[in-house]
Amino acid sequence: MAGRIVLLFTCLFILPAADAELSDSKRAMIRELFPSATVIQDKLPDFPVYPVYQLQELLGYAYESVDHSRLQGFAGKPISLLIGLDTKGRFTGVKVLNHHEPVFLHGLGEEPLFAFVDQYEGRSLREQIIVSTSNSSRSGRTSDGSVVHFDGVSKATVSVLIINDTVLSSALKVARTKLEGFAQSAPTRAKPEFFEPLSWQQLVDRGFIGHWQASGEAIEAALGRPLSDYPVDIEPAGGEPFSELFFGYINSPMVGRNLLGNEGYQRLMQRLDDNAQVLAVMSRGVFPHVSEEFVPGSSPDRIGLIQNNLAVEMRDLNLLDQDLDFHAAGIPSFEARHLFRVGGNAGFNPGAQASLKLNVALARNHLMVDSTSLTIPVKFNDSLFETVEVAPNPRDMREPVWVGLWKERWWQISLLVLSLALLTMFFAKQRTLSRHPRLVHRFRWGFLFFTLFFIGFYAQGQLSVVNVYTLFLAIWDGFSLNVFLLDPVIFILWVYTFITLFIWGRGLFCGWLCPFGALQEMAAWLGEKLKFRQARIPEHWHRRLILIKYPILLGLVGTAFYSLTLAGQLAEVEPFKTSITLLFVRYWPFVVYAVGLLVTGMFIHKFYCRYLCPLGAGLAVLGRLRLFSWLDRVELCGNPCQHCKNACGINAIRKDGRVDYDECIQCLECVVILRDEEACVDKRLENRKRARQENILATDAS
Template identity: 35%
Template sequence: MRVIFALLFWLVQSLGVMAGPLTRDQVEPFIIPPYALGESVGDKGVWSLRNSGGAEAGYVFETALMAPLPGFSGAPINMLVMLDLEGRFIDVRLIAHNEPIFVSGLGEAPFRKFMEQYRGHSIHTPMVVGTSYGTEGGGGGLVYLDGVVKATASVRIAHESILAATLQVAREKMQGIKSTPPAHPDPDHDEPLTWTDLVDQGIARNLRVTNAEVDAAFSGTLWAEDDPEAKADPEGIYLDLWLVDVGPASIARAVLPDDAFADLQRFLSVSGFDEPLLVIDAGRHGLVSDGFVRNTAPDLLGASQDGLPLALRDADLVFSTLSGVPEGTAMILRTDRRLGFDPARDWVFEVKATRAHGMFQPEIGIVAFTLTHSTPERFFARAAVATPLPPWAEAVRNRATDLILLAIALPALLLALGPGMNRLAGHRRFTVIRLSILALVTVFIGWWAQAQLSIVTPLAILRTVIDGGSFAYLLYDPVSLLVWAFAIAGFVLWGRGLFCGWLCPFGALQEFSHHLGRFLRLPKVEPGALWDARLKLVKYGLLAGLVATVFIAPDQIDTAAEIEPFKTAITTFFVREPVFVAYAGFWLVLGLFTFKGFCRYVCPLGALMAVGGMLRGRNWIARRTDCGTPCQLCRVRCSYGAIKPSGAVDYSECFQCLDCVAIHNDTTRCVPLILAAKGRPLHKEKAA
């Protein structure tokens, strides 16, 4: 009854997780100041985001409801994304997941660390999980996010979920955001220009305001009479401002002498993302107030683009200008292109005119004059709109070396166990060869390539079939998928033996453990034939229990799958909580005395492999009529107990170790062959 109640609890819990979007009380703790949660804007877990002043600042949403891509547990990874109105990630937070490697393996810390990488990046910049392999400039416009060692497939699934959900919100809620890559000065563009050319082509633009116009702007306000100079000279020039973007080298040469141009280039070599803007005022405004401090934001100047403010800052450069350029108060400002500024599109420059009313603690009045500016596109280059590879292709590219080595090694192993089987089994160094292969499997396939197959994958596939989801997540781990392909090929050719006997890293560790036990002359402890047969049924019961868990409590499948010690011994290399290390260690210590006890009696993946082995098309191990009647040598020598007293091979328990093949072909060990050599007729071979 306790088991039934526990299963019912798991079922209710799992249904509750996916019942609907989080409530306001559940979402608010994830919001980081100075932002605040706004109102719900849909039925898919999307909320508006407010800034400290209460204005709309972006959106907050869950990924699982809009992009329910199944993870390796078969369930989606749910994350909370905060996106500003320009399409930049403010934050990405983990809400819930059942990824086995993070649940009780590596822990959630590296998963959360991975998600921190999105902050500040724009959805308009293609992002992939992996490395640029030395591609200069970040890989041609791509942003590469560092994956998590031992969990690359899971973070790829999370990444695709984040992008899919974010793009859906952007399409539905943020149609006005720009989609072109920002411009930056083209270093290859060289064009002779003069100041007159800049003015005639609109590259240098002028904002001219008279005293009368300033008076008109303050007319009817408290400050209408607070500028006697303007009253005295209405036609006088209050503001005669020239604005030119000197980021492009051709434009800068038309304005600055050689020494000033060289200083500017040295500045840009250090601040490569800054766009320099030359401002000159020949009027009495003067650009800055008396309290202005160099290398800070000018208090009387501002800029905006697409209705959003641009951050201006004094470049703190001392310079002169060429003859012919208007004289006056001059300064070079800078603004960061990484924050969204595009100098080739219209933007607005703003100059504030201020007046003070009163002697003590005067009241300050402000009016603004604006100038729209843009620099022709020909002076700039834009990063090519990089198209990321499909996730599966990116995964293949990042694992190319491992895949190539496996693509060579696995077919060679198939040939050795197929056409070359008799030669391999009869080699005088066969045991050394076998152990060497198992060592490579443990180190390369297991610890290095992280391709230890697990029952979690078939169970996730089953859950995906039930839920009607996508199987794309299988492609995110191409190395494991390749090993699965060869394991399935082994089903057809030999049964379970190819994987269980040759390609399972944990199985290899157990075999090494048993050889160590023999070297240390420890006692060998094996159950009798009856108990051996009974214990071999346990793994099928465990497999059935895990399949039932998929239907009854799917969110608990990763916990139930801990019956496998693979994650501890292979995936995390024993760096886990003590209880898991003790469990994996138990099976390896038992292996000193009992040959591969976990594989033979407990492994649910082995049970599935045995079921899959029914696809085997033939009995590939040769037997003779004398095998079993009367010769029992192969049965006695079989460490797996896979040969019946009749001499027939039980392929559901055969690990393809080739020991019986070696005996069958050895004239010094095979009893029928020995008798035949002494003149006794040799019986024909029979099916195994």
């Protein structure tokens, strides 16, 4: 008995200590992050970081991201990173410990992932890091003062945004806990009832609006050469300042109501969420706070906001127009004026000291550029603010990552929503529209081209079985909608598909919205045009083969709970990543497999959809809960007429005339035949009977 007690205490006290010790492999990785390290301590018991020393000097801390941030990756599991942060808040590097992102494991490969995280080395928490997500983004790693642009990874936008959020949020937590100069001041907020009507000059004189200016002489002194040396005419004339800035905290009614008017202030506040913070910046002179190349809705290219040694994100709201503008009495005219949403990972404390950085870069020629950075103190009148008892959580005060993505892809979202609305109207009116076969065929082929080239190739809206088990894992581990909102096109398509499953079944997605399905339709059409002999699978074999996709689905979902890595490998049964995501630019066995399925589809119509697709299997199961059976049948269907069955390329009509909705892709071909006076046997018999009756009546009348 005593021996068991000793063993129990050994497990309680020794094993946790062993768990906190560094493995040799992890110690080696930390040495790569801190090459000059001589001492790497074990993980601290009170705060999960590894202190790193050179002799007695603290170099910084290494830590595992999962100890500080559990944001789920695209596959439903957190991406585990080893991050180095020195004592000045600079990243010494980022290493990938573990991840399950499908696009890197079995698509693009891991090299683009490693190249992305390598960009953090040498960057600072004092800089605002922005990940480029569009095809038109600037290439390379460039820095505009406190704003640093990272190259994203094409085809993996969601994954790299999650990584960036994980790196910054975890580093901020470590810096505020362990590094000097990053601690938060006492939190403040604008007094909600503090207001009196004031003119522009009164707002400036009382310190409710900040004011700063720099003369041409001051800029020449900072640059070390006269402004006349630069080819662009930027010399102030007649006492004009080189740059003059005004700035105010719009959330304060004293500032916001006086600048925007009561109605404008209320409209702005209603458009923003409760945690949004807005800073107005106005400038005049020869060097305003944004350049001529500034893109509305983006981060400013010349100015940055710093607080507690951290870069505070600034993003233009792009709201100033005829309906919302500055109306304070006596307000001067400006070369540039903007409303910026401020916060980001660092948050923003409006009543605390902060600073704006104006970055001046002037080109002497196409090769040489002189630059300097000017610090502008930001401290408003204390009477605008009151102290908040509980410190706000910066993650709750900043705009979620997905919101910026939805704003950036607004036109793709708008076009997708309009197309889905049009498709819904078409299906709702199918019984009327099917009387016009040419219209139906043209609409269908037009929509298939839209699905393949816009939804698939351009917007990357190919749904996958990976999304299915990611959802199951998210529910299992703790559901968060934010992860799924990171890809607006995928999210909208899933919501639409889920709703329409209960109305039309699986066919609306499989037959109209699946890019690879559209590609198969085109391959089948090409096979017919090339006069390839079309193979007809015998009915009894067809009924057995269509069941194969269901155990494939069960195997994938079950494997995901055991090993996401293995599930990701098995998910390659879907050719979607090779054909749609990577456009066939991949290791040759994957390309051969995808092309092989398409070639097979030239002989056997939509072979993959009918027999192998696990996503189609999952949708078919849910589609059984549909509320309606839209495809009409008549008495002669199947007995004896087999016209619709013979015309159904996917063989979703049984010999007795019934439609198998588990297999139907809603191509509407049978509906068109049923409405066609010449094609439908039932209609032809009715017409003949009607003609005979008319002849009899005509004979009797004569």
